[in-house]
Amino acid sequence: MNLVSAACKYLKIALLVNAIFFTAIYARVVSAQxxxxxxxxxxxxxxxxxxxxxxxxxMGSSANQNFISNAGFVVTPQGVVVIDALGSPVLAQKLIAEIKKVSNQKIVAVIVTHYHADHVYGLQEFKKVGAKIYAQGEGRNYLSSETAKQRLIASRVDFAPWVNDSTRLLPADIWIDQKTKLTIGGVDFFISRVGPAHAPEDLIIYIPSEKVLFAGDLVFRGRIPFVGNADSKGWLIALDEIEKLNPNIVIPGHGNYSVKPAEDIVFTRNYLKYLRESMANAAVNMDPFEDAYKQADWSEYEGMPLFRAANRMNAYNVYLSIQAE
Structure with a gap:
């Protein structure tokens, strides 16, 4: 073993020991305070x-317990249906406690809008209380990927002690590969795949009796969207599909709920369009990304939360995706 690999090995051990120690200390403090x-x-x-x-x-952190995404729930006469599971087991535990304050019905289902960490690290807690997990079939590819494995390893350090060695990724009990109507307690949940868009396995959930649509990370409000490896062209098409449903209320994956969906979807749509327009020529002509980024006018967005953290990466990923189209 050379010095570099030995150092890496000992660093990993040190980080693991630190996380375990931090978790133990946290448990004592919580029980007391x-x-x-x-x-x-x-x-x-x-x-x-x-x-x-x-x-x-x-950004997700230990300080905020990775509470950076939304979740929701619908109470029916035969059980509670939850949409998304939040970004750490402790957050899921808190959500379960809040649901109990609203209803004495059991939590019977969790629908996953997509398998990004901030939406699924709480799944194991819902599984413990007997809920069935529903997700789109492409999520299987993510769960078996090296990306998912490495992301969880990093999260156990970045979000310790809230995400730790006991945190695991769970597959769905029911994989959805086509439009599905789930009926619980006489309430219909229309579940549709609209990806690849923000993620390959994007689902939207529409509840006609409530006139509410859960849009997952297809809609962002009040902050710069996270694009990652998204299919920006597919994402724009997905926004059109959301509008066709004409819901009264849209609950986005991030930001406050919308009572004017047609107006509030415009922000996400315009941001994606501008990313594509500002990167398109450089991507097609194989011009340097840096030049295209500097020439773009980001003044409309640079004062928004997470601009510094996400915008440059978003633009670069769109630049690469246009080259691959």
């Missing part, structure tokens, strides 16, 4: 039987 991080979930009622909790417009 309650949650010292002060991360509160406050369900907001947006329709007669529909609630959501709003994540913070921040």
């Amino acid at each position: 309650g949650d010292p991080a002060g991360v509160l979930l406050k369900p907001v009622k947006v329709a007669p039987n529909t609630y959501f909790v709003q994540g913070r417009a921040e």
